[in-house]
Amino acid sequence: DGGITQSPKYLFRKEGQNVTLSCEQNLNHDAMYWYRQDPGQGLRLIYYSQIVNDFQKGDIAEGYSVSREKKESFPLTVTSAQKNPTAFYLCASSVQPPSGGRETQYFGPGTRLLVL
Amino acid sequence: ILNVEQSPQSLHVQEGDSTNFTCSFPSSNFYALHWYRWETAKSPEALFVMTLNGDEKKKGRISATLNTKEGYSYLYIKGSQPEDSATYLCASRGGNTPLVFGKGTRLSVIA
Numbered sequence: 001d002g003g004i005t006q007s008p009k010y011l012f013r014k015e016g017q018n019v020t021l022s023c024e025q026n027l028n029h030d031a032m033y034w035y036r037q038d039p040g041q042g043l044r045l046i047y048y049s050q051i052v053n054d055f056q057k058g059d060i061a062e063g064y065s066v067s068r069e070k071k072e073s074f075p076l077t078v079t080s081a082q083k084n085p086t087a088f089y090l091c092a093s094s095v096q097p098p099s100g101g102r103e104t105q106y107f108g109p110g111t112r113l114l115v116l
Numbered sequence: 117i118l119n120v121e122q123s124p125q126s127l128h129v130q131e132g133d134s135t136n137f138t139c140s141f142p143s144s145n146f147y148a149l150h151w152y153r154w155e156t157a158k159s160p161e162a163l164f165v166m167t168l169n170g171d172e173k174k175k176g177r178i179s180a181t182l183n184t185k186e187g188y189s190y191l192y193i194k195g196s197q198p199e200d201s202a203t204y205l206c207a208s209r210g211g212n213t214p215l216v217f218g219k220g221t222r223l224s225v226i227a
Contacts, residue, residue, distance in 0.1 A: 107159040
């Protein structure tokens with residue numbers, strides 16, 4: 001089945017620890033994205049990548065880091081510098097780089113991160 | 117940061133009622149408007165992508181219109197069913213920038 005997988009579904013982290021969220025897609029999409037959702041908020045863009053070995057900051061990149069070493073993978077690391085990391089994290093991908101405007105984004109099932 | 121507003125925040129309707137909600141976005145430098153449906157415990161799924169002023173899209177009982185001059189889009193659901201219960205997200209792009217999402221409209225259809 002083609003799609004986007006995120007693991008784990010739930011993740012617990014002790015304060016001060018870094019944690020990495022996985023996102024894998026087998027849709028052969030060029031672009032990948034990370035969003036964060038908090039209660040009462042819309043999806044806010046953390047980072048996005050249009051092509052392998054390249055990525056750009058979104059609106060709320062502070063305290064996060066990413067890598068794009070392979071087309072199908074776009075892991076997100078939540079660092080200890082992120083002041084309020086407890087949230088729901090969604091990964092998405094699209095068939096074209098985000099310059100055409102019309103590309104539909106396909107979303108994974110999300111990871112809920114809880115800082116203890 | 118481009119600002120996308122959705123109203124109402126939540127909506128309760130009876131089964132069989134028709135309903136609509138609004139997405140507002142900056143009209144300057146408009147590129148595209150997306151609608152997504154997000155059901156509980158599932159991933160958001162694309163409904164429509166619209167780019168031209170006056171665009172109308174339809175998928176079954178759901179349709180959407182776009183007014184890029186005044187910066188709004190309407191999503192209509194005709195004859196709401198319980199399976200339409202979900203959060204409906206709109207997202208807009210201005211120029212060569214990524215999508216910006218609104219906070220969504222949470223629809224509950226009561227049988």
